[in-house]
Amino acid sequence: MKQMTLEGELVATGLEFPEGPVVMPDGSFLVVEIAGGRLTRILPDGELQTVAELGAGPNGAAIGPDGHCYVCNNGGFTWQNEKGFTRPTGVPEDYVGGSIQRVNLETGEVEVLYTQCDGVPLHGPNDIVFDNKGGFWFTDWGKKFESHMMHGALYYARTDGSLIRCAAAHLLTANGVSLSPDESIVYVAETETSRLWRYPIIGEGEVGKEPWPNTNGGQLVHGLSGFQRFDSMAVEENGNICVATLVTGGISVFSPEGEFLEFHKAPESFCTNICFGGEDMQTAYITLSGYGQLLAVRWPRPGLRLPHQSSS
Secondary structure: OEEEEOOEEEEEOOOOOEEEEEEOOOOOEEEEEOOOOEEEEEOOOOOEEEEEEOOOOEEEEEEOOOOOEEEEEOOOOEEEEEOOEEEEEEOOOOOOOOEEEEEOOOOOOEEEEEOEEOOEEOOOEEEEEEOOOOOEEEEEOOEEOOOOEEOEEEEEEOOOOOOEEEEEEEEOOEEEEEEOOOOOEEEEEEOOOOEEEEEEEEEOOEEOOOOOOOOOOOEEEEEOOOOOEEEEEEEEOOOOEEEEEEOOOEEEEEOOOOOEEEEEEOOOOOEEEEEEEOOOOOEEEEEEOOOOEEEEEEOOOOEOOOOOOOOO
């Protein structure tokens, strides 16, 4: 396993725990600010513009086939700030559950698309990825209270509100979600276990599952030893999976076969998200959430261009 250091330029600073970076075709970026409860546009000169006030805890974001931005809202956190470093600490008193929100980028109008699946409330939607058919996979992290924890899950949904399906349940803090280049596999990263799972896609919102004693049905790609936590992820054009890694702070890169290839060390421990952009898709944009920054670095290989993503 190779170890490297992330070196690049800061695209933006002063963000309130940014995640869900999205590269836009006009050279700007979208991020959610979880602690700020909003969707923010970062202009090429670093200026910040509020696109929409989302409330609670906007977490993951992706552009859909209609050009709107779809947001996973986790329902909110309590926060602690020490010497400019921000981190989530618990569940707010006004927590009522999570949701999937749709934002019109031209008007800033916000619509709540889903709050439950088959009568089960969404606890803490976290990350989202669209497929080429126009639907989207998203994770629900669950919710952690002082005395108990709600399980996480993997979901699939349509943008018109006509379908939401639980594809895999009993995940422990399901966080990042991505698709393989041929969209035959959906990957899920668990935060607290630092495990990366894969599920073969067999239908719309349906996955193949491993039998008991595997409780979540996933195939284990890799599980790191020691103490770290997984966050969001992105896939390279060649199929490698790049997982933002907390505590140790950086990007862990795994092959589709499960080999731990590289670790790119970040400047802080809350290295939470990665996405790719640029004409050659070899610029990685990485959220450093604790200090509220978006970092741009040159990546050694091209990232996978997402559905509905234009070059910038």
